[in-house]
Amino acid sequence: MLTLLLIAFPFLGALILFFSKTSAAKTIALGITLVEFIISLGLFFLYKHNPDNCQLSFEKDWVSNLGIRFDIGIDGIGLLLCLLTTFLLPLIVLSSFKNEYEKPFNFYGLMLVMQSALLGVFTANDGFLFYVFWELALIPIYFICLLWGGEDRGRITFKFFVYTLFGSLFMLVGLIYLYNHTNVNGLKSWNIIDLYNAGHALNATQQSAVFWLIFIAFAIKMPIFPFHTWQPNTYVNAPTQGTMLLSGIMLKMGTFGVIKWLLPVVPLGVEEWGGTAIILSVIGIIYASCIAIVQKDYKRLIAYSSIAHVGLISAGMLAMNQQGIQGAVMQMLAHGVSVIGLFLIADILLRHTGTRDIDKLGGIRSMNGNFAVLFLIIVMGAVALPLTNGFVGEFLLINGVYQFSPTLALFAGLTIILGAVYMLRSYQKIMLGERTDSNVAFGALAGSDKAVLIIVCIVIVTFGVYPKPLNDIAEEGVKQLLTYIK
Amino acid sequence: MKGLLILSGLGIIAMLAEIFKFKKLLLPIVLLGIVAAYATNFMDWNKNFGISYFNNMIAFDNLALAFSGIILVTAFFWFILANDYFEEDSNTVDHFALVLFALVGALMLTSFKNMTTLFLGIEIMSIPLYVLAASKKNDVKSNEAGFKYLIMGSLASGFLLFGIALIYGASGSFDLLEIKSYITNNVASMPAFFYVGVVMLLIAMCFKVSAAPFHFWAPDVYQGSPTLITALMSTIVKTAAFVAILKLFMVSFSNISQLWSATLAVIIALSLIISNFSAAMQSNVKRMLAYSSISHAAFMLMVVLANVRSSLSVNALVFYSLAYSIGSIVAFGVLYNVSRKGNEGIEAFNGLGKRNPLLAMCMSVAMLSLAGIPVTSGFFAKYFVFTTMIGTGYKWLLILAVTTSAIGVYYYLKIIIAMYFKSSDGEEVVVVEKSQTLVIVLTTVITLVIGILPNLIGNMFEF
Numbered sequence: 001m002l003t004l005l006l007i008a009f010p011f012l013g014a015l016i017l018f019f020s021k022t023s024a025a026k027t028i029a030l031g032i033t034l035v036e037f038i039i040s041l042g043l044f045f046l047y048k049h050n051p052d053n054c055q056l057s058f059e060k061d062w063v064s065n066l067g068i069r070f071d072i073g074i075d076g077i078g079l080l081l082c083l084l085t086t087f088l089l090p091l092i093v094l095s096s097f098k099n100e101y102e103k104p105f106n107f108y109g110l111m112l113v114m115q116s117a118l119l120g121v122f123t124a125n126d127g128f129l130f131y132v133f134w135e136l137a138l139i140p141i142y143f144i145c146l147l148w149g150g151e152d153r154g155r156i157t158f159k160f161f162v163y164t165l166f167g168s169l170f171m172l173v174g175l176i177y178l179y180n181h182t183n184v185n186g187l188k189s190w191n192i193i194d195l196y197n198a199g200h201a202l203n204a205t206q207q208s209a210v211f212w213l214i215f216i217a218f219a220i221k222m223p224i225f226p227f228h229t230w231q232p233n234t235y236v237n238a239p240t241q242g243t244m245l246l247s248g249i250m251l252k253m254g255t256f257g258v259i260k261w262l263l264p265v266v267p268l269g270v271e272e273w274g275g276t277a278i279i280l281s282v283i284g285i286i287y288a289s290c291i292a293i294v295q296k297d298y299k300r301l302i303a304y305s306s307i308a309h310v311g312l313i314s315a316g317m318l319a320m321n322q323q324g325i326q327g328a329v330m331q332m333l334a335h336g337v338s339v340i341g342l343f344l345i346a347d348i349l350l351r352h353t354g355t356r357d358i359d360k361l362g363g364i365r366s367m368n369g370n371f372a373v374l375f376l377i378i379v380m381g382a383v384a385l386p387l388t389n390g391f392v393g394e395f396l397l398i399n400g401v402y403q404f405s406p407t408l409a410l411f412a413g414l415t416i417i418l419g420a421v422y423m424l425r426s427y428q429k430i431m432l433g434e435r436t437d438s439n440v441a442f443g444a445l446a447g448s449d450k451a452v453l454i455i456v457c458i459v460i461v462t463f464g465v466y467p468k469p470l471n472d473i474a475e476e477g478v479k480q481l482l483t484y485i486k
Numbered sequence: 487m488k489g490l491l492i493l494s495g496l497g498i499i500a501m502l503a504e505i506f507k508f509k510k511l512l513l514p515i516v517l518l519g520i521v522a523a524y525a526t527n528f529m530d531w532n533k534n535f536g537i538s539y540f541n542n543m544i545a546f547d548n549l550a551l552a553f554s555g556i557i558l559v560t561a562f563f564w565f566i567l568a569n570d571y572f573e574e575d576s577n578t579v580d581h582f583a584l585v586l587f588a589l590v591g592a593l594m595l596t597s598f599k600n601m602t603t604l605f606l607g608i609e610i611m612s613i614p615l616y617v618l619a620a621s622k623k624n625d626v627k628s629n630e631a632g633f634k635y636l637i638m639g640s641l642a643s644g645f646l647l648f649g650i651a652l653i654y655g656a657s658g659s660f661d662l663l664e665i666k667s668y669i670t671n672n673v674a675s676m677p678a679f680f681y682v683g684v685v686m687l688l689i690a691m692c693f694k695v696s697a698a699p700f701h702f703w704a705p706d707v708y709q710g711s712p713t714l715i716t717a718l719m720s721t722i723v724k725t726a727a728f729v730a731i732l733k734l735f736m737v738s739f740s741n742i743s744q745l746w747s748a749t750l751a752v753i754i755a756l757s758l759i760i761s762n763f764s765a766a767m768q769s770n771v772k773r774m775l776a777y778s779s780i781s782h783a784a785f786m787l788m789v790v791l792a793n794v795r796s797s798l799s800v801n802a803l804v805f806y807s808l809a810y811s812i813g814s815i816v817a818f819g820v821l822y823n824v825s826r827k828g829n830e831g832i833e834a835f836n837g838l839g840k841r842n843p844l845l846a847m848c849m850s851v852a853m854l855s856l857a858g859i860p861v862t863s864g865f866f867a868k869y870f871v872f873t874t875m876i877g878t879g880y881k882w883l884l885i886l887a888v889t890t891s892a893i894g895v896y897y898y899l900k901i902i903i904a905m906y907f908k909s910s911d912g913e914e915v916v917v918v919e920k921s922q923t924l925v926i927v928l929t930t931v932i933t934l935v936i937g938i939l940p941n942l943i944g945n946m947f948e949f
Contacts, residue, residue, distance in 0.1 A: 063941050066873075132860045139859065147906055154907045158899055165859075166892035172869070173888055176876050 002046065003072050004058040006039050006082065007119050010089075014112035017105045026097060029108035033090040036115070040086040047079050051476070057125070067179075067189045071126040076477020077329055080470060081122040081256055084336050085249050089115050091455060092244045095344045097448035098351065099240070101148055107241075110140040114245060121253050127175045127190040130261065134217075135168055137253065141245055148239040160234040167220035167227075174213030178265065192260075196484055199265035204272060211269030214262050215277065221254030222310045224277070225284030235303035240347040243299070247306050247343065248336045255313050255332055263320060264484035274318045278404065281318070282411050284311035289418035293425070298356045299346040301426055302339065305382070305419065309335050312415050315408070316397035320485065322478055324400020329474040330467065331393025334381065334460075338390060341378040341456035348449055349430070352442050358426050363435035367442040372431050374453040379427050381460035383420045388464035392471065487539055487546055488530075489523035489554060490593045496520075497586035503579045512582055513572070516565055524558045527551055542661060543600045550597035552804050553729045557592050560721045560811045561585075566925045567819050568714045581621065584614035585718065592726035601650045601660040604730060608646065608694065611726060612639050615719060619711040631710025638703040642693030645686050652683030662738045669741050684739055688746050691734070694727040695783045696776075698757040705764075708776030713825065716772060717818035720779045721811040728786050732803055735790050743793045750791050751880055757784035762890040765897045771821055772830050774897055775814070778856060781894060782810050785871050788887065792874040802870035805943060809855065809863035809936065812929050816852035819926045820845055823918050835901055837910035844923065845916060846905045848930040853898040855933045858891060863937040 013032035017025055046056060057073030074082070093108065101107045117140070120133030138161065145157040181198040182189045189195075199210065220227045235243050263270055288307035295301040309331070317328035348371075350356050353364075365372035377388075384390035394416070402409035445453075463470060496519040503512045531551055538545035546554070565585075572581055591611025598604045616639060620632020654660060656677050657668040669676070689700065696704035708716045739746065757780050765777035786806050789799045823845065824834050838846040855862035868891065875884045918926075936942055 065941070135860045135865075139854070143906075146903065154903045158896070158903060161899060162892060162895050165895050166889070169888040169892055173872060173876070173884060176869075176872050180873070180876050 001058055002039070002043055003056055003074055003123055006036070006043065006086075007072065007116050007123065009039060010036055010112040010119070011116040014109040014116070017109035017112065021105050023104065025104040025108045026093065029112065030090060030093045032112060033086070033093055033115070037086040037090055040082050043074060044079060044083060047074055047076075048473075051076070062129070066128075067182075067187060067191075068128045069126050069190065070129060071191065072120070072123040072129070073125050074123060076473045076480065077256070077259060078122045078477075080329060080333060080473055080477070081252055082119055084252070084333050085115060085118050085122065088244070088248050088336055088340055091340055091452050092241050092248070094448050095244070095340070095347070095452045096241045098446050099347075101239070107144065107148060110144050111241065111245065114140040114144075118249055118253065122256060125192045127179060127192065127195050127261075129190070131168070131172055131175060134171075134253065134257075135165075137250065138164055138168075141242060141250060144242045144245070145234065145238040149242065150237040150239075152233075153237050156233045156237045160230045163227075163230040164217075164220055167217035170213045171217035174210045177210060177213070196264050200267070202266070202268075204268045207266040207269030208272050209269075211262065211266045211273050214265070215258070215273075218254040218257045218262065219277075219280075219314075221257070222251055222314060223254070223307065224281055224311060224314055225287055225307070226280070228284065228288070228307050231307060232300055232303045235306070236297065236300050240343055243303075243343050244340050247303070248340045251306065251310055252332050252336060255310065255317065255328060258314065259317055259325060259328065259481065263317070263325075264481060267320070267485045270318065270320060274320065275405075278315045278318050278401070278408060281311040281315040282408055284308070285315070285412060285415045286418070289415060289422065292422040293418070295422075296357050296359055298349060298358055298426060298430070299343065301358070301422060302342045302346060305342075305422065306335075306339060308415055308419065309339075312394065312397050312401075312412055315412050316400045319400045319404035321400050321403050322475075322482060323396045323403065325478045325481065326471075326474050327393050327396025327398075327400055329393075329478065330471060331390070331397055333470060334384075334389040334393050334463070337456055337459050338378055338381040341453060341460075342382060344449065344452055344456075345375055345378065348445065358429050361430045362433040363431075364442050365431040366435070368444065370450075371442075371445055371453075374450075374457055375427065375431060377457040377460060378453070379423050381464070383423045384416065386464075387461070389460050389462075389467065391464060392467045487544070487597075488526035489558070490544075490590060490597070492519055492523040492526065493586055493590045493593060497583050497590060500579055500582040500586055503582070509579060512579065513565065513569060516582060516586070517562065520558055520562045520565070524555065524562070527554050527558065538599060543603045544594065544597045545599045546597050549729070549733075549800065553596040553725060553807065554593050556804070556808050556811060557589065557596065557722050557725055559808075560725070560815060561589055563812075563815050563925050563929055564714070564718060564721070566921050567717070567815070567822065569921060570919065571712065571714045581618065584618055588612075588614040588618075588718070589722065592722050595726040596729045598730070598733070599662050601653070601662070601665075604734075605643075605646060605650060607726075608730070609643065611723060612643070612694075615639075615715070615723065618715045618718070619707055621715065622712050625710075627710035628712065629710075631707045634703050634710075635707045638693065638707075642690045642700075645693070646690035649683045649686030649690060652679045652686065656680035656683065662733065666738045666741070669739070673741070681742075681745055684742070684746060685749065687734060688749060691727060691731045692753055695724060695731065695787070696780055697753050697783050697787060698760040698780060699753075701757070701760070701780050704780060705773050705776045708779075709770060709773045709830075713772065713818060713822045713830075716775075717814060717822075720775065720818075721814050724779065724783065725807045725811055728783075728803065728807060731787070731790055732800075736793065736799070740793060747791055747793065750787060751883055754784045754787050754791060755883060755886055757781065757787070758886055758890040762893040762897075766893055768897070769831050771825075771832055771834070771901065774832075775817060775821070778894065778897070779814075781890065782806075782856075785868065785887065786810075788871055788880075788883065789874050791880060791883075792878050798870075799874045802867075802874050805863075805870055805936075805940065806867040808943060809867040809933070812932050812936075813852050813855040813862075813864055816848055816926055816929045816933065817856065819922060819929070820849040820852070823916060823922065832900060832904050833908070833910075835904040836908040837905070838916065839906040841910065841914065842916040842918065845918060845926065848926050849905060850902050851930050851933055853901055855937070857895045857898040859895075861934070861937045863933045863940070866937060866940040 060070045062068045062070045117137035124130040178195050178198050182194045223231045285308045288304045292304035313328045316324040381388040381390045384394040401412050594607030616636040619635045622628035657665045693700045761777045761780035765774050768774040789802045855864035858864045858868040
């Protein structure tokens with residue numbers, strides 16, 4: 001029941017916002033997301049106390065004659081992502097306190113609807129339900145980008161929507177194909193375990209076909225090279241909070257999808273084609289890093305860095321071993337936190353100096369030392385320095401890829417060097433060096449921005465030094481998952 | 487059966503309205519009549535199963551009742567929407583009568599058991615529509631539409647008649663079930679002209695549902711006709727024609743599916759490609775909806791192609807027809823109100839999100855439903871079609887359908903973007919009559935409700 005509450009609560013909150021049309025939408029949204037975070041903490045402790053707690057799942061018939069059930073529940077990996085989602089949402093809301101949006105009740109309402117759908121994706125145990133939540137998450141973010149986005153938003157959001165929908169439809173076909181092969185006492189079923197069994201019963205050729213049908217949807221969402229072309233423009237054009245939702249959480253839908261809805265479903269297909277997909281991911285890492293190095297716009301730079309990070313995550317999990325998948329889970333959490341910090345910094349730069357162009361910025365450290373320190377910590381997290389939270393995941397990921405193929409691990413490992421190059425170089429240009437004309441007075445940070453940055457930094461350092469609580473859950477979750485694969 | 491009689495009676499009453507001067511009362515009478523027809527329909531559900539009339543010319547089994555229900559519900563909403571369309575013209579009553587007789591034809595198509603009733607149904611439905619298409623007498627385009635529709639429709643009827651004659655020549659019967667048993671008994675020794683007859687029927691029906699390559703009339707006719715008549719054509723007429731195809735090909739000719747299925751597969755593939763690519767290039771919304779209706783026709787034909795005579799595919803068609811009809815009523819209702827000044831281009835929707843937020847929201851839902859996005863009814867409609875198709879040998883067609891429906895999203899989104907993103911020249915508010923707003927909101931709600939609870943109608947048939 002608690003899981004149902006987790007999904008329903010933000011949705012109800014959104015309805016309140018839509019219909020009240022209140023101007024205090026910001027504060028209400030912050031309150032709702034904080035309560036939601038407390039709910040998910042409750043889930044966390046219940047789960048830690050007793051992982052098989054029946055309170056954590058909820059089942060009800062939806063379309064009974066087609067075997068579709070409203071079936072949600074918590075497992076280790078899903079729990080971590082729910083925690084991530086509920087933790088990031090208040091930060092995202094808080095980070096918007098300095099931005100004035102037109103019709104704020106709609107803006108925050110859509111955000112909450114999106115949160116509902118995302119949590120649904122992370123908890124669904126029914127293939128059909130998973131697909132519905134997956135698509136449902138797309139609609140609010142589409143409107144957020146369309147209504148509150150930048151200059152060329154019409155064309156860009158459009159490409160984003162069509163691109164991702166295109167992938168999803170193929171996934172739907174793949175899922176229906178699996179569903180058609182299920183057989184539970186003569187009836188068909190959408191239950192995840194039944195889909196796993198149906199997938200295992202297919203031969204290698206069929207599994208390969210299903211692998212590509214489903215993988216395309218996830219590859220577009222993450223995005224993996226060469227399906228990434230929608231991403232940089234969408235990230236840059238979306239309002240900052242939209243970008244945060246997209247990169248911080250929505251991207252994880254793709255990686256989570258691979259872990260829960262692809263690897264255990266068609267293991268033979270992954271064995272057959274996983275290598276190809278890993279090569280694509282590694283190409284993506286190097287390609288995106290190289291482009292990031294020459295970017296002038298800081299927000300665009302982060303967008304490309306995000307492609308590089310997700311490339312490593314996907315390479316690690318497709319290697320299909322304990323380290324790789326566990327690393328992917330840890331890195332998903334770390335990336336979600338640090339990327340929100342980075343996008344907020346891009347937004348702060350724009351608000352305080354009127355530009356995000358790296359070449360036009362410089363010497364901000366001498367004007368605001370606190371900001372420089374916070375920025376540096378987040379950058380360190382993003383380049384995965386030891387004792388930051390990024391390190392744990394990245395280490396495990398490269399370890400996982402190494403077990404799959406040492407050569408590929410060598411190339412994938414370049415991400416550390418290249419990441420350091422573009423991250424530190426941009427930091428250096430923006431914060432150090434000579435002051436430039438455009439930022440004569442940087443001024444102090446707003447309270448809400450400062451709060452978000454400090455929380456992000458605390459998380460980066462805390463879970464870098466002591467990752468055990470999260471790592472334990474991830475390890476258990478992955479072990480359980482691997483039993484389905486073998 | 488009573489529903490059919492009630493509608494015929496209403497048609498006659500409508501013609502008398504001018505003489506006896508109760509024009510003002512006509513709309514309430516018609517609405518009441520439709521409700522009554524629906525009620526009798528509803529009471530026959532599961533009851534008179536198999537009871538037939540006129541020597542088995544017509545039978546209202548559950549299948550016929552379900553589709554009649556869809557047609558009547560659509561007609562009910564349509565009449566309320568069309569309220570002021572009837573007021574504009576001097577010859578109101580003729581229009582009422584024509585629409586009602588078209589409905590009679592549609593109901594006959596849901597219930598025919600005999601080739602002659604099929605032909606009668608199609609003619610009774612089509613002839614009033616030829617006239618209605620040309621009902622904007624002073625508009626050249628409307629005249630062109632009526633004329634084109636007449637020529638093309640007559641050509642199709644010719645094919646239909648010829649096909650029926652050839653089939654009669656071979657089997658010696660007009661009766662659907664007798665033709666079926668003729669096929670089962672003589673599979674090896676059927677004359678070649680019987681096959682020709684079947685293919686001619688297929689062509690004629692594809693004309694009527696405007697599937698490519700027999701679709702050339704549709705965009706011009708849809709664009710030229712008055713918007714509400716276009717709505718009528720793309721909802722009620724389509725639904726009725728589909729029941730006819732369903733009955734012909736899934737009942738009578740199901741045993742010789744190897745003959746027509748390859749042809750039908752090509753027709754579907756062409757329809758999907760041509761319609762979606764052409765629709766993406768249109769700037770006139772009515773024309774775009776015309777092309778989109780071709781693509782929806784292709785989806786419904788896929789159910790027939792799958793040729794699984796099971797509850798699954800019948801349910802799929804029922805659901806699809808309802809979802810599509812209701813979604814179209816919203817879309818055309820909004821289009822009608824937005825394009826009152828004569829501009830039917832996509833720019834007429836500019837800034838609707840500000841000029842009338844309620845209307846814009848309903849239109850968004852309708853577009854998402856036609857595009858097949860959860861949790862609207864259009865999504866489940868597409869889902870049901872996919873499930874019927876995935877078990878067949880036509881997987882390539884399924885992939886094509888998926889790809890083209892992603893293109894479909896392109897042109898539906900164009901309208902949403904215009905409404906919320908582009909600003910219009912004048913910020914004038916779009917005023918909509920209360921009754922029309924009610925219909926549009928109600929149909930939008932239905933779209934969402936059956937999208938969330940598809941069980942309400944998703945499993946009507948179990949056999």
